[in-house]
Amino acid sequence: MTRSQRLAVFSGVVGALMAGIGIYAVVRERKIVRGVQGLGRQLGRRAAQAPIVSSYSDGNMRTTLRQSSVMPIEQRVATIQDLIHKSVQDPEMRKIALQVTSACPERDKMCEAQAIYNFTKSRVRYTGDIGAIVHPDGNVEGVDLFQSARRTIEFGGGDCDDHNILNGTLLALNGIDPILRVVKTRGAPDWEHISAGFLSGRDFVWVDTTLPGNDQFGVAPSYHKHIDFPA
Numbered sequence: 001m002t003r004s005q006r007l008a009v010f011s012g013v014v015g016a017l018m019a020g021i022g023i024y025a026v027v028r029e030r031k032i033v034r035g036v037q038g039l040g041r042q043l044g045r046r047a048a049q050a051p052i053v054s055s056y057s058d059g060n061m062r063t064t065l066r067q068s069s070v071m072p073i074e075q076r077v078a079t080i081q082d083l084i085h086k087s088v089q090d091p092e093m094r095k096i097a098l099q100v101t102s103a104c105p106e107r108d109k110m111c112e113a114q115a116i117y118n119f120t121k122s123r124v125r126y127t128g129d130i131g132a133i134v135h136p137d138g139n140v141e142g143v144d145l146f147q148s149a150r151r152t153i154e155f156g157g158g159d160c161d162d163h164n165i166l167n168g169t170l171l172a173l174n175g176i177d178p179i180l181r182v183v184k185t186r187g188a189p190d191w192e193h194i195s196a197g198f199l200s201g202r203d204f205v206w207v208d209t210t211l212p213g214n215d216q217f218g219v220a221p222s223y224h225k226h227i228d229f230p231a
Contacts, residue, residue: 184224
């Protein structure tokens with residue numbers, strides 16, 4: 001969840017994934033809206049994604065270009081929600097999700113969530129997005145990469161967006177309602193980080209595999225404000 005000016009998405013619908021074809025999309029972000037307010041509120045409806053302006057394929061992966069004059073947090077999260085929705089429909093991800101939690105007792109959500117944390121932490125390295133480069137129109141911008149759950153496992157790396165698309169998918173496929181929590185620190189000009197998690201009673205359980213160290217299950221990052229979105 002960064003302030004870069006471009007956003008790219010590796011995703012995949014079920015038919016494309018089963019045929020061995022992935023989807024790669026890019027969203028052009030001209031300006032980030034900083035007017036989102038709220039301390040702990042939850043937004044229930046998915047916003048529209050940025051409009052598609054073009055697409056192409058290299059024979060293995062399709063690139064879809066999206067462009068928006070503004071990119072509010074709701075629109076960025078909508079892309080993550082869409083990738084989780086598509087990943088949950090992927091039968092290979094259902095297989096992986098059940099294998100990950102196979103050692104847990106039945107109906108033990110906390111055990112299943114920790115097993116998901118351990119799986120992602122051991123399989124997916126945290127890595128940043130593409131740094132600033134000169135684009136054909138002359139703008140010097142970075143690229144935000146979003147990946148489907150299967151692509152993140154395949155690539156073995158990703159940032160907080162990618163980790164939590166995978167974590168949200170694995171939670172959902174184990175019968176746990178995932179929540180996407182977007183946070184910012186005090187004084188930050190924009191929303192800085194996203195983590196998947198779920199409610200246990202009234203408590204939010206963090207499944208944040210981007211925190212340093214291997215014993216951070218249930219640990220919250222440092223933040224001042226948050227907004228919750230259903231995955």
